[in-house]
Amino acid sequence: MPGLPLPQSLNQNIGCEYAYPGSTGQAFRQQLRTALSPDEKLTAEKDLALYCKPVELYNIIQRRAMKNPLFIQRCLLYNIHARRKKRIQITISLSGSTNTELQTHYVFPLYVLLARPTSNLSLEGHSPIYRFSRVCLLTSFSEHGNKDNSEATFIIPDVKSLSTSRACNHDIIFISCGQVGQSNGEDNCSGNHVEDSSLQMLEGKCSWGKIPTNLLASSLESCVNLSLGHIVELASKVTMRPSFLEPKFLEQDSCLTFCSHKVDAVGSYKLQLCMSAQEAGARDMSLSPYSSYSYNDVPPSSLSDIIRLVPSKFKRGRTVQEALVDGRWVRDIRGVLDAQVLTEYLQLWDVLETVSLAPGVSDQHLWTPSTSGQYSSRSAYQRFFIGSIAFELAHRIWKSWAPPKCKFFLWLASLNRCWTADRLARRGLEHPDCCVLCNQEEETIQQLLAGCVFSRQVWFQVLSACNLQHLCPSLGEDNFQVWWQRAEQNVPKQRRKGFNSVVCLVAWWLWKHRNYCVLDEGAADISIVVREISEDATNWRLAGAPRAEG
Known part of the structure; x- marks a missing residue:
């Protein structure tokens, strides 16, 4: 692997040009110190250290690369191997079906910690002092909540490391702040409502238990599926004992201990845990900047x-x-x-x-978005819409033969953006008490176009003229988009464009007649709506609209 380029002066005296300032620089800095305030001196020192760190790192790599050309390549291999190093991901949850004797408010909130004892010595009536590194909070059984509040996930070393390193001293600790073994009237420090997952709120009575990780290692050592990348399901029980949590070391050292003298010894219970193990680490290798495969x-x-x-x-x-x-x-x-x-x-x-170039072979430009490798404006345009959400009614609305104002109205109606009574009420504006066309139901844009009795009669008369009366919205069908999709599928393909134009026309005039009744205080009249639709349909056909009749 070739080394990085060195300036000529650096080849003669490595480190002189880019290292920390020498005696001359220090004298100059001493002169500047007298004119700076204490805050400015501190800021200047931080900025200088921030600048010098990458420069010093660069000099170290340069020196070692010149003495040993394989140094950088070996460092790169170390990083690749570190990213490929296997770990075990442990997921812990509680199932309500296996803990039928325990009620939810007796167990939760349940804190799950990955911790290790700072020493094997402990006072009488006290547990060892545990130093924890990660805390998860469970607030429900796995059947009743999402993964965020019903599962705890930890990353531990692989099976071989668990049995040979200090990782075997780690324990998975469970702390329950529920009311198991207590009456409903007794006080509990944290209660059922947890506003902050910080353990600093947990001082007081609780129930706690632990699972040593070396027991997990013995269970996982014989699992062949784990080495094949499969998920291994485990069932385990943990005995929860009443105790008193002393968080006096929490703020400074992330340590805690339990005292059993301050509470009654009765009230122990068992939790049935659902645990799963999976190898992790190698699957994230593609995210590493040192992986050539990414x-x-x-x-x-x-x-x-x-x-x-x-x-x-x-x-x-x-x-x-x-x-x-x-x-x-x-x-x-x-x-x-x-x-x-x-x-x-x-x-x-x-x-x-x-990368190796073949002599005598010309370069080729390949456009990867296209299967043929050739650039096309169509494929480039489609790249702008990767990850976009398709609008289900887009083809029916924008490809139909109708004036732009009708298409724009249907687009707003499909997004429920029309100013009907329900939308006016949400914004505290004056609105009709019910649908002004039928005077029966609460007015929404979906009800107005498909569910209203008045609208269904208009649809029946208009579609009967096209021999499509069997496609009218039925009783109880209050979703205009669903009805339009179902009705179009039952229309012969050669008549669908004409049918969509009729839908645009009828929906437009239902909306106009509704506004006439609300704004001009007119009376709802089916004959007026049908007559206006018939006149517009004649004009549309003269302008080139497709026919919907059979």
């Missing part, structure tokens, strides 16, 4: 910092083939490399390490 393509935005360090003459005149010969692209990088540039350098090296 870079099928390099977006230009990810190389912005390193490109700025390449002189313009090399950008304009250097071809890809010339840059790949003997790693010439590395020597084109000039200037001081910070931590971000070093990261991009390693990423780019991973990508180019497997």
Whole structure:
């Protein structure tokens, strides 16, 4: 692996140009100190340290790479192996079907901690002092809640490490703040309502139990499915004992201990746990910036910092083939490399390490969004809509033969954005008490277009003229979009455009007649609506609208 470029002065005296300032720099800083306030001195020192850290890191890597060219490559392999190192993900939940004797408010809230004892010595009546690293809060059984409040997830070392390292000293601790063993009138420190998951609120009576991780290791060691990447289901019981939680070490050291002298010894119970284990760690390898398998393509935005360090003459005149010969692209990088540039350098090296050009073969431009590899404006336009949500009525509305005002109204109606009585009421505006057309039901845009008695009579008379009276909205059908979709599917394909135009026309005039009754205080009249629809339908046909009649 080629090393990073060094300035000429750095080749002669490594570290002199980019290391921390020497005696001259220190004297100059001493002169500036007298003119700075204490806050300004502190800020200046922090800024200097922030600047010098990546520069010093760069110098260290340069020195070691010059003495041992394989140093950077070996460091890269260490990072890859670290990302591939297996871990075990433990998921813990409580099932209401296996804990039928326990009521929800007796068990929850239940805190689950991954902790280890700071020492094996403990006072009489006290548990060891535990130092915890992660806390999960369960507030319901797995059947009654989502994963956020019914499951606790921890990452522990693999089976081999559990039995050979200090990880075997870890325990999974359960702390229940419910009222098991107590009457409803007794006080409980945390109660059933937890406003903050901080353990600093848990001082007082509780029930607690633990599961040592070495017991999990013995159970998982014989599981073949775990090594194959499958999920292993485990069932375990934990005995919950009444105790008094002393959180005196919580604020400073994240430690806690339990005292059994301050509570009655009666009231122990067992919790039936549902546990699952799965190997984790290798599945996240593709997210690592050191993995060569995660870079099928390099977006230009990810190389912005390193490109700025390449002189313009090399950008304009250097071809890809010339840059790949003997790693010439590395020597084109000039200037001081910070931590971000070093990261991009390693990423780019991973990508180019497997690239080899065939002599005499011309380059080909492949457009990956197209299966043929050829660019097309259609495929480029479709890329703008990746991840977008399709509008189900878009084709029926915008492809129908109708004036734009009718299409725009139907688009608003499908989004429930028309100013009917229900929407006016939500905003505290004056609105009719019920539908002004039928005077029976609460007015909504869906009810107005499909569920209203008045509207169904209009639909029947209009569709009867097209021999489609069997498609009228039925009694109880109060969703206009669902009815339109069902009705269109029952229309012959050659008549669907004409049918959609009729739907646009009728819906438009139902809305206009409703506004006439509300704003002009007119009376609802079916004959007026049908006559207006008939006149507009004649004009639409003369203008080129398709026919819906058979």
